[in-house]
Amino acid sequence: MGQFQAALRYMARRAAVAFATLFVLATLLFILFRLVPGDPTLTVLSPALSPENQAELRQRFGLDQPLIVQYGLYLTNMATGHFGISFSRATPVVALIGERVVNTLVLMLPALILAYVLGIFGGALIAWKRGTLLEKSATLFAIVFRAAPIFWMCIVFIVVFSHWLGLFPEGHMLTPGASSDSGISQFLSLDFLRHLVLPLVVMTIYYGCYPLLVMRTSMLEVLHDDFIELCKAKGLSERDVVFRHALRASLLPITSSVALLAAYAVAGSVLVEAVFSWPGIGLLMVSAVLDSDYPVAQAAFLLIAVLTVMGNLIADLLYGLVDPRIRYS
């Protein structure tokens, strides 16, 4: 029971840190946007709006108030989802960002899961087959692709599979006008899947190289352990020894690398979305920043921060689950 309470207390502390991070980031954002050259109110007010609308927004965001009041209003607005009106699209920002997050996750989560499943089993397999051509080429492949800039890899894949072979579309999530579906059913359409293949493959390779290499190293270490000899002596088949016993014992270094994963995954997805024009939250942020559409940029950034923070939180909890030695002290 004490263990359970300790785990709860641990989770509460992690959640508090996650919350504090978002608060700090929101504050930093506030300060940064006051540094914008020229009139800082331009970060909230589109110059294109009519004077009456401008006056109304000025009041809503308290831009005629002292800085500290503005800060309070800003935090309240952020916390309650009042992100303002997009400059370039003249729609409320909230309406823009929801589906973007879904689009990002639809690409990122399958890539992460595939990368880790393939990385873990692939790493175990090549460690078992040490010295073979398979092991050597897979290791070299992982070393090379881990170092390749992901945005460049995306373009290479587009050139080869889209321009030369004509197998897949070179970008976007759906062919415009091809399907009238909306909501969940659009993610089940063949058109969507065709668009998904290339970015998913690049992202899986990009996320998967590191777990593959870590798994290989840690498996090589574990395969020398005494308990492996015991398993063999017990008469288990070699495959059972490798995939049931050694694999489980080798997982620990992977789980500790997961801590770095959230920031890495988010950076990768921003870049992949940018190259493939994938309508996710990362692409929205990049284009909003380039267009100086500050309300959208602000909201998109905060959502990306929420994704990162939640990713870290989940990684932390998973780590506690997998590593039996962690005792939440």
Place this chain on the structure above:
Amino acid sequence: MLREETPSLPIIKPLDMAARAVGAACNRPRVAISLAILAAFFLVGIFANELAPYDAFVKQYDANGNLLRLLPPSADHLLGTTLFGRDVFSQLILGTRTALIVGFLTAIATSVIGVNIGLLAGYFGGKLDGALMRMTDVVFCVPILPFSIVALSILNRSTWWIITVMSLLFWPIAARVIRSQVLSLKERPFTDAARMSGARPLRIIYKHIAPNVLPQAFVHGVFAIAWAITTEASINFLGFGDPNMISWGTIIYDVFTSMVSYTAWWWFLPPGICLMLVVGAFYLVAEAYEEVANPRLQER
């Protein structure tokens, strides 16, 4: 990676470590090749101005005054020219210098921050430790690439700002590793001896404890070079780069936005290959050094 067993002599000389690392490298072709690649890029970076056949910023014209657009590789232009008539090979050479400057400056700055925070938090413990580690947790959660983009769009698109922003965000990993090492080092007899002979805390930290964490700091530093080069290239690729400095990321951005990636391979492929070679080599060297610096890994 904590050192678990207590060595009888606490002093680890980083230079010895480096020498052992080079020795170990010679037994492993992968690492030896990485070191050779890095040496080559260093030379190119140092002598960039002498090696570049053309001014990388200047548009090239033929004898009749026509802009030399998208020329394929030739004896005059080893890697051809860009859509804007600039020499790709010269750009690549200058990009080498930029990548190395960015990598090293960021690695040094971020390691200094991380090591100091780790030392202070680990040695003093208590409230200072709590405060510093909560700060570390917070910075650790900042999505680096998106934050850099937002910050750069507001501050100024300069390489120096990119270095500053990355240095301020990369350090938490080093801080955590160093802190956990200090926690065990401060319980060792040599620290007690220093304390009893009347040494002040700061002297103990920097004179007695710091030398022992240098190998780990070094490992982190080499990894940080690789992260910094990759992140800087990504920032540049997204269009937030310094217009006054040529970087491999900017070159790829130029090809991509010119929509000629699938024809002008001489312009598109080289910067990506350079990034792959340099970043990959730094990763492998860092891992090799980590094995030497960490006795537990070494015993494999």
